[in-house]
Amino acid sequence: MTSQHREPVTRDRIIDAALHIVDGQGLGRLTMRRLGDALEVEAMAIYHHLPRGKEELLDGLVAHVAVDPLSATAGGEWQDRLRGWAAGYRERLLEHSGVLPLLVTRRNPAALDGTTASVQEVLGRAGLREETAATGAHTLMGYLIGHAALEARGRALSEAGGPGGAIDWDLRFTGGLDVVLAGLAQS
Amino acid sequence: MTSQHREPVTRDRIIDAALHIVDGQGLGRLTMRRLGDALEVEAMAIYHHLPRGKEELLDGLVAHVAVDPLSATAGGEWQDRLRGWAAGYRERLLEHSGVLPLLVTRRNPAALDGTTASVQEVLGRAGLREETAATGAHTLMGYLIGHAALEARGRALSEAGGPGGAIDWDLRFTGGLDVVLAGLAQS
């Protein structure tokens, strides 16, 4: 007999497998049965690790993708630090663009808030007063999420033979980010 | 016998009824059977008017909510015109926040593009060169959609007893919009 053992099923492995399905086949094809197949387990086994079932699974996906705070204390110009962090955040959102719709739904209260708070703190330490920093953090997060949504949609559309393959998304992103940063610098 | 006639079912009435369900009970409770009930018709009757079924229904919802171009030729300062249009767009997005997740998914190719193009044209007539206007239009649309997502989420969260009921969303929105417009003015 060859080895019939398998990795033990854990919360982390479940969420990893789910993310893999979403990235490869889309959110609509993420079902408990398919997820069970990917883990070589019956669908109901998942409920042992995620008692709240699919709700908890989707919450986990959101947390995995959206939670990415930046350190408030590192050095350097705040604009440059935000640019670097934003580039990484955008990359993550696009890599897992299938979960973007879930960011919008009310799931997972704290997932975005921690990240937003870290941005706000960076802005606060840069000298903006509290209300301005809060607005700025929201503006930045809004731009990041909205742009990711537009970019994911645009890329999917032109892959499917839509009109414009002519958009340089990297340029669009950094250009828009610079607009927001420039606006922030003079507030 | 009382009148047993009913309004004839039309594409428009279907989409109106669907929007009503989504606004009142959430996207998750929009089903063909429930929609049929609302129209006093069996679910399968809907397929006569929307042959592609639920796909076509959701596309219709997106179009109804997201299509809102602004006229390129009206007079006034471009900043003020954008502010006025953006306020209306935000209101519409929030009124139908249940369909926001659908904006993100690839549905309905042209729904957002027409609106974006109209913003780009306004910016172009304001003196920005083409590439800058395109980036600016994208930045604005990204901010609008992202902010609507954050606001809808934040409002739902604090209604459900979450932490911050202390956010003045009107102020946040106009503040963020001013940041973007200020950034645009100097690009």
Place this chain on the structure above:
DNA sequence: GTCATGGCCTTTACGCAGTAAGGTGCAATA
């Protein structure tokens, strides 16, 4: 050894979803 315990997984079953296929009834036309 033996036996109970408890963690991990499977089996079975239920209600609800979207929708394919084909049937029904009625108004307009010929």
Place this chain on the structure above:
DNA sequence: TATTGCACCTTACTGCGTAAAGGCCATGAC
């Protein structure tokens, strides 16, 4: 009156999430 075609209904199928309960097996106590 006979015909046609549109609007709607009936039936039935597959797949979904998950409640409930049962099986298996390593571990530790005696």
